[in-house]
Amino acid sequence: MSAPDGWEAVIGLEVHCELRTRTKLFCGCRNAFGSEPNTNVCPVCLGLPGSLPVLNEAAVELAMRIGAALHCEIRPSVFHRKNYFYPDMPKDYQVSQYDEPINVDGYLDLPDGSRVGIVRAHIEEDTGKTSHVGETGRIHGAGHALVDYNRAGVPLVEIVSAPDITTAAQARLYAAELRAILVASGASDGRMEEGSMRVDANVSVRRVGDVRLGTRCEVKNLNSLRSLARAVDHEIERQVGVIESGGVVEQQTRHWDEDQGCTVALRSKEEAFDYRYFPEPDLVPLDPDAAWIERVRASLGPMPADRRAAVTALLGGGEPSDARSDQVATVVELGLDHLVTAAASAGVDPALALARTANEAAAAAEAARSVDPAAYAALLQMEQRQELSATQAKAVLAELMAGGGDPAQIAGRMGFEALAADSLAEVVAAVVAEHPDEWERFCGGEAKLAGFFTGHVMRRTQGKANGKAVAAELARLRG
Amino acid sequence: MSGAATTPALAIADAVRRRERRAVEVVEEHLAAIAEVDGGLGCFLEVTADQARRRAAEVDAAVDAGRDPGPLAGVPVAVKDNLCTQGVPTTCASRILQGWHPPYDATVVTRLAGAGAVVVGKTNLDEFAMGSSTESSAFGPTRNPHDPERVPGGSSGGSAAAVAAGLAPLALGSDTGGSIRQPAALCGVVGMKPTYGTVSRYGLVAFASSLDQVGPFARSVADAAALYDAIAGHDPCDSTSLHQVPPACGPAVGSGVGGLRVGLVTELTEAEGVQADVRRRVAEAAEALASAGATVDPVSIPELRVALPAYYLLAPAEASSNLARYDGVRYGLRVDGDDVADMNARTREAGFGAEVKRRILLGTYALSAGYYDAYYGQAQRVRTLIIQAFRRAYEDFDVLLSATTPSTAFRLGEKVDDPLAMYLSDVCTIPTNLAGHPAMSVPFGTDGAGLPVGVQVLAPALGEAVMVAAAAVLEQAAPPTSLPTVAAPTLTGAGTGRGAATGGAR
Amino acid sequence: MARLARIALTEDELDRYAPQLASVLEHAAQVAALDTAGAAPTAHPFPLRNVLRPDEPRPSLDPQVVLAEAPAAEEGRFRVPRILGEAP
Ligand SMILES: [Mg+2]
Numbered sequence A: 001m002s003a004p005d006g007w008e009a010v011i012g013l014e015v016h017c018e019l020r021t022r023t024k025l026f027c028g029c030r031n032a033f034g035s036e037p038n039t040n041v042c043p044v045c046l047g048l049p050g051s052l053p054v055l056n057e058a059a060v061e062l063a064m065r066i067g068a069a070l071h072c073e074i075r076p077s078v079f080h081r082k083n084y085f086y087p088d089m090p091k092d093y094q095v096s097q098y099d100e101p102i103n104v105d106g107y108l109d110l111p112d113g114s115r116v117g118i119v120r121a122h123i124e125e126d127t128g129k130t131s132h133v134g135e136t137g138r139i140h141g142a143g144h145a146l147v148d149y150n151r152a153g154v155p156l157v158e159i160v161s162a163p164d165i166t167t168a169a170q171a172r173l174y175a176a177e178l179r180a181i182l183v184a185s186g187a188s189d190g191r192m193e194e195g196s197m198r199v200d201a202n203v204s205v206r207r208v209g210d211v212r213l214g215t216r217c218e219v220k221n222l223n224s225l226r227s228l229a230r231a232v233d234h235e236i237e238r239q240v241g242v243i244e245s246g247g248v249v250e251q252q253t254r255h256w257d258e259d260q261g262c263t264v265a266l267r268s269k270e271e272a273f274d275y276r277y278f279p280e281p282d283l284v285p286l287d288p289d290a291a292w293i294e295r296v297r298a299s300l301g302p303m304p305a306d307r308r309a310a311v312t313a314l315l316g317g318g319e320p321s322d323a324r325s326d327q328v329a330t331v332v333e334l335g336l337d338h339l340v341t342a343a344a345s346a347g348v349d350p351a352l353a354l355a356r357t358a359n360e361a362a363a364a365a366e367a368a369r370s371v372d373p374a375a376y377a378a379l380l381q382m383e384q385r386q387e388l389s390a391t392q393a394k395a396v397l398a399e400l401m402a403g404g405g406d407p408a409q410i411a412g413r414m415g416f417e418a419l420a421a422d423s424l425a426e427v428v429a430a431v432v433a434e435h436p437d438e439w440e441r442f443c444g445g446e447a448k449l450a451g452f453f454t455g456h457v458m459r460r461t462q463g464k465a466n467g468k469a470v471a472a473e474l475a476r477l478r479g
Numbered sequence B: 001m002s003g004a005a006t007t008p009a010l011a012i013a014d015a016v017r018r019r020e021r022r023a024v025e026v027v028e029e030h031l032a033a034i035a036e037v038d039g040g041l042g043c044f045l046e047v048t049a050d051q052a053r054r055r056a057a058e059v060d061a062a063v064d065a066g067r068d069p070g071p072l073a074g075v076p077v078a079v080k081d082n083l084c085t086q087g088v089p090t091t092c093a094s095r096i097l098q099g100w101h102p103p104y105d106a107t108v109v110t111r112l113a114g115a116g117a118v119v120v121g122k123t124n125l126d127e128f129a130m131g132s133s134t135e136s137s138a139f140g141p142t143r144n145p146h147d148p149e150r151v152p153g154g155s156s157g158g159s160a161a162a163v164a165a166g167l168a169p170l171a172l173g174s175d176t177g178g179s180i181r182q183p184a185a186l187c188g189v190v191g192m193k194p195t196y197g198t199v200s201r202y203g204l205v206a207f208a209s210s211l212d213q214v215g216p217f218a219r220s221v222a223d224a225a226a227l228y229d230a231i232a233g234h235d236p237c238d239s240t241s242l243h244q245v246p247p248a249c250g251p252a253v254g255s256g257v258g259g260l261r262v263g264l265v266t267e268l269t270e271a272e273g274v275q276a277d278v279r280r281r282v283a284e285a286a287e288a289l290a291s292a293g294a295t296v297d298p299v300s301i302p303e304l305r306v307a308l309p310a311y312y313l314l315a316p317a318e319a320s321s322n323l324a325r326y327d328g329v330r331y332g333l334r335v336d337g338d339d340v341a342d343m344n345a346r347t348r349e350a351g352f353g354a355e356v357k358r359r360i361l362l363g364t365y366a367l368s369a370g371y372y373d374a375y376y377g378q379a380q381r382v383r384t385l386i387i388q389a390f391r392r393a394y395e396d397f398d399v400l401l402s403a404t405t406p407s408t409a410f411r412l413g414e415k416v417d418d419p420l421a422m423y424l425s426d427v428c429t430i431p432t433n434l435a436g437h438p439a440m441s442v443p444f445g446t447d448g449a450g451l452p453v454g455v456q457v458l459a460p461a462l463g464e465a466v467m468v469a470a471a472a473v474l475e476q477a478a479p480p481t482s483l484p485t486v487a488a489p490t491l492t493g494a495g496t497g498r499g500a501a502t503g504g505a506r
Numbered sequence C: 001m002a003r004l005a006r007i008a009l010t011e012d013e014l015d016r017y018a019p020q021l022a023s024v025l026e027h028a029a030q031v032a033a034l035d036t037a038g039a040a041p042t043a044h045p046f047p048l049r050n051v052l053r054p055d056e057p058r059p060s061l062d063p064q065v066v067l068a069e070a071p072a073a074e075e076g077r078f079r080v081p082r083i084l085g086e087a088p
């Protein structure tokens, strides 16, 4: 959906992404999700009196990878303190980069051909996690709150786009593409559901042709691509509604309420904070030399757009269907396209390789990423040679992802001996003989009865038969 | 027989390492002196008697086993209570941290242990090291051992007074704008602010991070140099720690000032408000250096006049941020409230004293939108001007000489309600903090009332060795001074070596 | 300022601090009035750059030790009064 007739939206996104380091930004505590509360904390990330930060080299390197992937200029940078009180922030200031960020002035090309500018991508520390406890479990009316500082000090990169986005769909596309780039560059796991990628949207509207920007609102709490698109759509509609009914859009921070499907005001500009930024005296400036920057740029593999093109090329011929495009996007986004490539170059039908990867492998992406591509290719070859049925191949793949090994041995261990062609013919003939009526109807053109016969063959062979081989045998018998 | 409380630190360490004295005896003598005298002085907020005894026994055991416990073997050290000590209360003399037990040791505390020293307790200070008299401590003032009606200076007043009174031969303090040198001058002991970055700040509770530096107190230049050598050195836990090997100061004691070019800084000596007695002593100190072979010339550095106002923008600004964490959530005091913001505000209202609140407000103002450029940003540029001015001066001079403080010890209560007057007592010490340079105060005679006067030796970055050499010459040439009227029994009336032989009670 | 600094000052304190701060700020005006054109701001006395540590885990604290210092704790976490409003 785009803006109502006569209106256009101006949208910029701020994305916070947690970096995949072993330790936090300024201390040696583990950067881990899901630990027992307050177990990954030390004097530094708890902000205990006297403690001092020391910058994590890997976090800097990953931030530079993001900058390089987004075509940014990588610059000397300075950390500042952003001062405000909040109980999830141990020092009551956040160490962040302010007017001298590490990455500036890049861009991101979307699959629809549009380009979105990247204003900056800077390093900062994450806060702890607050849970509200009380009658309603929500902020208002909560009796008290509990704070866990495991996440405090986890390295973040905040990526600020230019206000180049005009629709909710484009906003969603941007976030999806950015996520794919973050994963591809090795900087982040991009998991929105675990909060390792968080999106805020700045939305304003204006009448088509108007060059002045409207008053913007910042929408927070967008926990999925779907919420992002819904919230942006709602916010555009709301702002247009306000103006068309003679009102004025107030500059506000708004919260997306997923259940109600609307945004609600959190605070207005008058309540805006005075963060009193000043250079963090406990850290020194960051000034990566040209050699380091070059090393980072050189080590960056192909980005999702190139990789999507590579997989699409394997499929051959013309524009792929929407379904195919989705599969391509999925395998690239999850970092599984090398499996497709490996299988295809081993002679597996690229469409089969893509389907297995986009469905079965993608369902357990983390495990699939560690699968040996050669073993994966070998498995799909067995399936293609009809030594394994699709069902069997999926079962073997599950084993392969769980513990690795040789697919032929796994198949053997699972009792998936390939059914010899002659014994398959015997079984099919027997099933046909037992169901003469159905056979007659099948021969008369009732094609869906193929499933009926295949089911019986499968039952009799305990699933060892290959579906395609059964179909081929049925077709041969029918003549 | 002279007791340990009068013996130089290096003599104690020497005797303990040779097994001529036992660390446990040394510690007992000092604990006894503390028990006897400190009730009237208020140097210590916490005496760590049991730990000190255990630690001393370990030192003795090491000696017995043929191991060397280190250059400060068995030497009692008093530690300013803004340095973290694992499991031992660390309060910064503030109610807001009362009862807090840090789960870690400051790097300097670890280094003390590594050198064989024995921490005997935590000393009083101005709350969060903000002050020049140790009167802003939430737990009562420390008194000057030379006159208990007078302040010991601050903020490291407890450490300075403890060393002066013979309760510990060595102490650690911290110096943000003069908090080691000013109390050293007022208490008649040696105090040294090292080059920024040569001593780790890890575990030093921050006041103004870009200015804070830990340093030694001692009754002699040689002892101060030994303590500096033990605590200095790169620390990977402090990003502002220098990677250079810090200059060894011990060997510089006694190397003399032959051929040294000394600049007598007009702005830090002739300034209005500097007592005539103090000016006279600085002139005598200059003569002493000249007669020891240095060339002494006056030097004017006009930029130093704006150091004080620049400091009173920079330090409170950093402090306002550093002290935000005392919010009642994770440790220390909490005063309950309707919601978390209310709880924060009530806790900070109840937990901070007047001086801390004043500086937080001042710093918040200096950083706030619309004022940053005129105040904080401008003060940072002034800092650049001061660094450049010092650089020019050090093209012509190896060290600089000045008064440490405009006046000798003032009376308790005299300046508490006049912040500006109090701030002016740091006018001579602040410029070096802004430049990050080293400086030290050496006792040099008394004023007309018999109160100690300190003179300050300033040096360029990493110039500690030449600074110590000059300080040692001044120490030798210093006019005789009286002993503190309140002091460890073994110190009172006993010969304490250099510079303390005559004079008697005032 | 008191609100920004989150200190619940009393009327009495406000009356006392206002003139004191004014006098300090008046003194500080010397700095504001100075010509510093051409002088870059100094945030650090020495120009250190790129102080980094390797990405190697180090032991964290025992949560019991951490929570023992908390004014209030519950279920392994720090307990605070209700929070009005979200983080900025
Ligand atoms: Mg941010």
Ligand SMILES: [Zn+2]
Residues within 6 Å of the ligand: A024, A027, A028, A029, A040, A041, A042, A043, A044, A045, A046, A153
């Ligand atoms: Zn930590």
